[in-house]
Every structure is written in C-alpha cells, then in structure tokens.
Amino acid sequence: MEVQTRHSTRRDAVLECLRKHHDHPTADMLYNEIRRDYPNISLGTVYRNLNFFVEHGEAVRIPVTDGQTRFDGNVKPHFHFRCSSCGALLDLNLEDERQLEESLDHPKTDFKGSITGYDLVFTGLCKDCLKKKKETA
Ligand SMILES: [Zn+2]
Ligand SMILES: [Zn+2]
The missing domain is CATH 1.10.10.10 (Winged helix-like DNA-binding domain superfamily/Winged helix DNA-binding domain)
Known part of the structure; x- marks a missing residue:
C-alpha cells in the first residue's frame, strides 16, 4: 500500500x-x-x-x-492607503472606522440611482517617503 x-x-x-x-x-x-x-x-x-x-x-x-x-x-473589512510616491499599498487603521463605514454604507445623498458599494483607497505619502522628503527638503 x-x-x-x-x-x-x-x-x-x-x-x-x-x-x-x-x-x-x-x-x-x-x-x-x-x-x-x-x-x-x-x-x-x-x-x-x-x-x-x-x-x-x-x-x-x-x-x-x-x-x-x-x-x-x-x-x-479594512481600509487601505496607497503611497503616491513609491506605490506601497498599506492597511490603514482608523480610530473612527465604524462611523466612517456607517456613513459610507448609508450615504446621505440626493443621488437617484442605486448604490451597492464603494471603492475607497486613501492616498498620500507613506512614512518612509515622508521621511525622505523631509531629509531632502
Ligand atoms: Zn512611499
Ligand atoms: Zn489590506
């Protein structure tokens, strides 16, 4: 066998x-x-x-x-952050995550269509790129 x-x-x-x-x-x-x-x-x-x-x-x-x-x-479910300089994609922990999710899931809007979700990625500079920028400034 x-x-x-x-x-x-x-x-x-x-x-x-x-x-x-x-x-x-x-x-x-x-x-x-x-x-x-x-x-x-x-x-x-x-x-x-x-x-x-x-x-x-x-x-x-x-x-x-x-x-x-x-x-x-x-x-x-969690939020993401994308560095506009190096392109790194990181997890973003928000303190008011629940509140933001709530308003994103049930947006107050006069939009007449049907909203079924959202694509949300925060952007800016990551820690490393921010440091580099400060060093060269
Ligand atoms: Zn970066
Ligand atoms: Zn993630």
Whole structure:
C-alpha cells in the first residue's frame, strides 16, 4: 500500500503565498514567488486562482487607478492607503472606522440611482517617503 502524503495543490500554494503577504501583492509578484516551488505554473493560472478566491470570499481585490490590481488575503473589512510616491499599498487603521463605514454604507445623498458599494483607497505619502522628503527638503 502506498503511503498517502498530503501534497498541497497549486491552488493551495497561491492562497498560502497570498496570506503570507501583508503588502497586498500583484498577481505578478505572487507568480514570481510561487514559480520557485512550482516552476511549471503560469501567470494565467495564478490569475485564475486569484479570481477564484475573490469570487469565493477568500481574497479581496483592491481597486487601484494606476498600476496593477492588488490582492489581499485578509478578507476582514479594512481600509487601505496607497503611497503616491513609491506605490506601497498599506492597511490603514482608523480610530473612527465604524462611523466612517456607517456613513459610507448609508450615504446621505440626493443621488437617484442605486448604490451597492464603494471603492475607497486613501492616498498620500507613506512614512518612509515622508521621511525622505523631509531629509531632502
Ligand atoms: Zn512611499
Ligand atoms: Zn489590506
């Protein structure tokens, strides 16, 4: 009888890799990392798996207006910040998070259509870029 060993599938590998990251990687970034363990994997497969996770609520797609789509393995609702200088995408903890969520979920507006959600990413300079800017000023 053959000994059963549990091989993690490529799909598991993609999700594991995403969850390890806290920098909201792009599909390319994950692909370059996973490729080391799975040399035959294609970028298309990584993309397909990421979309699968998003559809099944195991990952979140973060809207960015410039650059590539970023993914988050943390599906708990939270806000994001994007550095306009280096492009870093960070988690943003707000003290009045509940209050902001409440007003975003139930916006007071005279808009006549139907609002079903929002894409919100805060922008500015990250800690490192702010420091660099101060040093060169
Ligand atoms: Zn920055
Ligand atoms: Zn996040």
